[in-house]
Amino acid sequence: MKAKFLASAGIVAATAVALTGCSGGNGSGPEAASCTNTIVNAEAPQVTVWAWYPAFNEVVDNFNNTNSDVQICWTNAGQGNDEYTKFSTSIESGSGAPDVIQLESEVLSSFTIRNALVDLTEFGANDVKDQYAEGAWEDASSGDAVYAIPVDGGPMGMLYRQDIFDAAGIQVPTTWKEFEAAAQKLKESGNGAVMADFPTNGRAFNQALFAQAGSVPFEYDSANPQEIGIKVNDQGAKDVLEYWNGLVKKGLVATDDAFTADYNTKLVDGSYALYLAAAWGPGYLQGLSDADPDAVWRAAPLPQWDAANPVQVNWGGSTFAVTEQAKDKKLAAKVAMGIFGNKEGMNLGVDKGALFPSYAPVLDSEEFANKEYKFFGGQQINKDVFLKAAEGYQGATFSPFQNYAYDQLTVQLYSMVQGEKDAGKALDDLQASLEQYATEQGFTLK
Amino acid sequence: MATTTAPSSAPRAKAPAPAKHRPDKNYRRRQRWGWIFVAPFAAIFLTFLILPLVYAFRMSLFTSTLATGTKFVGADNYLKAFSDPIFLQGLATVAKFALIMIPAQMIVALLAALVLDNLATWASKFSRLMIFVPYAVPVVIGALMWGFLYSPRFGPAGSIFGLFGMAAPEFLAQGSIFGSLVNIVTWQWAGYYMIIIYAALRGIDPGIYEAAVLDGASDRQIAWRIKVPMISSSLVMVVIFALIGTLQFFTEPQVLRGVAQGAIPTSYTPNMYAFSLAFSYSQFNYASAISFALGIVVFVFSFLFLFLTRKQSGLK
Numbered sequence: 001m002k003a004k005f006l007a008s009a010g011i012v013a014a015t016a017v018a019l020t021g022c023s024g025g026n027g028s029g030p031e032a033a034s035c036t037n038t039i040v041n042a043e044a045p046q047v048t049v050w051a052w053y054p055a056f057n058e059v060v061d062n063f064n065n066t067n068s069d070v071q072i073c074w075t076n077a078g079q080g081n082d083e084y085t086k087f088s089t090s091i092e093s094g095s096g097a098p099d100v101i102q103l104e105s106e107v108l109s110s111f112t113i114r115n116a117l118v119d120l121t122e123f124g125a126n127d128v129k130d131q132y133a134e135g136a137w138e139d140a141s142s143g144d145a146v147y148a149i150p151v152d153g154g155p156m157g158m159l160y161r162q163d164i165f166d167a168a169g170i171q172v173p174t175t176w177k178e179f180e181a182a183a184q185k186l187k188e189s190g191n192g193a194v195m196a197d198f199p200t201n202g203r204a205f206n207q208a209l210f211a212q213a214g215s216v217p218f219e220y221d222s223a224n225p226q227e228i229g230i231k232v233n234d235q236g237a238k239d240v241l242e243y244w245n246g247l248v249k250k251g252l253v254a255t256d257d258a259f260t261a262d263y264n265t266k267l268v269d270g271s272y273a274l275y276l277a278a279a280w281g282p283g284y285l286q287g288l289s290d291a292d293p294d295a296v297w298r299a300a301p302l303p304q305w306d307a308a309n310p311v312q313v314n315w316g317g318s319t320f321a322v323t324e325q326a327k328d329k330k331l332a333a334k335v336a337m338g339i340f341g342n343k344e345g346m347n348l349g350v351d352k353g354a355l356f357p358s359y360a361p362v363l364d365s366e367e368f369a370n371k372e373y374k375f376f377g378g379q380q381i382n383k384d385v386f387l388k389a390a391e392g393y394q395g396a397t398f399s400p401f402q403n404y405a406y407d408q409l410t411v412q413l414y415s416m417v418q419g420e421k422d423a424g425k426a427l428d429d430l431q432a433s434l435e436q437y438a439t440e441q442g443f444t445l446k
Numbered sequence: 447m448a449t450t451t452a453p454s455s456a457p458r459a460k461a462p463a464p465a466k467h468r469p470d471k472n473y474r475r476r477q478r479w480g481w482i483f484v485a486p487f488a489a490i491f492l493t494f495l496i497l498p499l500v501y502a503f504r505m506s507l508f509t510s511t512l513a514t515g516t517k518f519v520g521a522d523n524y525l526k527a528f529s530d531p532i533f534l535q536g537l538a539t540v541a542k543f544a545l546i547m548i549p550a551q552m553i554v555a556l557l558a559a560l561v562l563d564n565l566a567t568w569a570s571k572f573s574r575l576m577i578f579v580p581y582a583v584p585v586v587i588g589a590l591m592w593g594f595l596y597s598p599r600f601g602p603a604g605s606i607f608g609l610f611g612m613a614a615p616e617f618l619a620q621g622s623i624f625g626s627l628v629n630i631v632t633w634q635w636a637g638y639y640m641i642i643i644y645a646a647l648r649g650i651d652p653g654i655y656e657a658a659v660l661d662g663a664s665d666r667q668i669a670w671r672i673k674v675p676m677i678s679s680s681l682v683m684v685v686i687f688a689l690i691g692t693l694q695f696f697t698e699p700q701v702l703r704g705v706a707q708g709a710i711p712t713s714y715t716p717n718m719y720a721f722s723l724a725f726s727y728s729q730f731n732y733a734s735a736i737s738f739a740l741g742i743v744v745f746v747f748s749f750l751f752l753f754l755t756r757k758q759s760g761l762k
Contacts (some may be wrong), residue, residue: 085725092730113512114728201707226513260705262599400512404727407712414708418620442513 138395154278283354312392
């Protein structure tokens with residue numbers, strides 16, 4: 001369509017073409033000028049990559065230095081939804097997408113349904129399957145197709161303030177029952193902190209908590225894209241949400257929006273006694289300013305509903321996918337598999353970017369397990385918490401309209417914490433709105 | 447509100463139709479030059495406004511869902527839009543904003559302009575500038591700034607209310623977000639409208655005031671009985687600007703949503719709804735229809751307002 005635009009503009013006046021011409025020059029020609037990194041081997045073909053990993057420039061340099069036949073041209077197109085918005089617009093317009101793109105596993109099916117991603121089995125993805133954690137691989141594939149190469153995961157644990165716990169005389173809770181008792185005790189101790197935050201815009205965070213009680217919100221397979229099963233209001237989700245609504249009503253937890261400047265400060269200034277976090281959480285915490293200088297952070301496993309049968313869950317985690325707009329798909333697939341698919345690259349990601357690797361040779365290494373974290377007073381948090389959490393994770397299924405589902409979840413949770421409805425009603429309303437949306441979008445409900 | 451300054455359907459006297467003249471050579475040559483002068487603007491206007499509009503309109507006549515393909519549906523999307531409870535609720539929200547926000551801005555702008563018009567000291571020049579300054583702040587920056595001012599952690603409200611031993615109100619909660627937004631917009635736009643009104647006031651012949659003073663009119667009477675009626679056409683124009691801007695309310699709530707996702711849902715105003723439909727949920731066709739539907743509403747309201755005030759604005 002853009003081409004047509006330019007053509008008709010050309011008829012109108014030459015000036016207009018001169019003005020818009022620059023945006024039309026996407027297809028061919030060297031794109032080196034737009035790379036954030038420096039190209040080591042200018043002769044080699046380039047593959048464009050969008051990603052927002054911390055310290056990713058070093059990983060890119062490592063790749064470009066060790067690969068003479070292909071070079072990465074990297075752009076940071078924004079984090080999460082910012083990048084997806086740009087990608088989505090590029091899909092619609094048919095041009096402008098990168099060859100390789102960082103996507104969180106939860107949005108993969110939102111893009112496969114628009115035929116935007118390449119099935120990587122054709123390019124040898126299955127040959128590297130055993131080099132990745134099982135749950136992460138499951139998240140990146142749908143049926144027999146593999147739509148992305150896992151990079152990092154988000155097994156969940158609990159990062160807590162030992163100093164606040166000690167002052168209030170509470171033990172580290174191992175079950176959610178103990179968690180509530182501890183929260184009660186903390187409140188009575190009157191030091192002003194609440195146990196934790198339950199953000200209504202937690203999105204994947206909220207969903208992960210539901211999953212711990214056995215909630216399976218979606219059934220979806222890209223091989224059969226017109227059919228979807230929705231069950232966001234199953235018993236598991238209702239039990240968990242009722243529990244949290246109880247904590248909210250008793251004033252034991254806060255309901256601040258996540259990922260705002262306020263929230264970031266409160267995470268580290270002692271307003272919350274603990275942070276229910278994914279494995280990327282420690283890295284996130286360390287990057288925040290205004291931290292309480294006397295804070296003593298430690299990590300512990302996520303509390304369980306049934307201590308005898310622990311369930312591990314995952315929050316976040318991302319992958320590299322190859323887009324349908326990639327000029328050389330084989331080469332792009334090579335890059336997607338190669339960026340973090342070697343010890344050197346992945347170690348850079350772990351050390352500099354605080355990633356929790358899905359790449360097995362690093363994930364299973366002694367070095368990673370025994371890594372001591374200064375922020376946690378030298379605690380080996382991987383061995384103590386996150387490796388166990390990752391081991392138990394089986395993968396999850398997300399809907400092809402996950403962004404919409406999350407937005408609706410936020411609407412319902414907010415309405416619940418405002419006291420407008422109870423947990424059961426909130427989830428029933430969510431179910432109804434998602435069913436309606438899916439039907440409108442032409443899906444058949446299973 | 448960033449779009450308020452877009453060319454509105456402001457009244458223009460129709461250019462005298464020159465075609466009736468005898469088409470002498472000189473005249474035609476001059477006319478050709480006219481077209482050449484207009485061409486650069488016309489090209490940009492066509493490329494960046496008319497063609498995208500046509501394209502968007504075409505898109506709005508199709509439907510494309512995630513699971514099925516694209517197909518032509520004619521006016522279906524429009525029927526759907528005007529019976530879509532989310533869109534209608536968004537319209538109700540902006541209507542509420544229009545009812546509160548426009549009078550608020552008008553009162554501030556008019557009072558400031560009247561006061562400044564009466565003063566002739568250096569203080570008036572300085573105040574004029576200061577009232578206008580918020581308009582010079584980019585809308586996004588202004589909204590971000592207010593986001594911090596409203597923040598319970600970083601904002602000054604906590605310490606100010608703390609002086610009196612009170613808890614600061616939660617500016618970003620569900621109940622107060624409306625007022626918080628009205629405040630931002632009024633802060634930003636009142637100065638701009640003030641300048642328009644002030645300019646109109648300066649255009650009045652001072653002789654009229656002298657006559658009024660001789661007739662024994664007080665300052666207040668001069669203000670309300672002479673100045674305000676004489677600038678009514680400017681006031682109408684200001685209201686039209688504000689009306690169009692308010693119905694298209696987008697930037698401020700979109701930015702504040704970053705810190706108040708619960709209180710400001712993605713479909714808070716019709717424009718935000720269209721935006722999230724297109725860019726978050728990939729429903730470009732329906733988003734185009736929503737945008738055009740909003741355009742229709744804006745046109746109807748502006749037209750209605752201009753019709754009702756045709757006397758004041760000098761259209762009649």
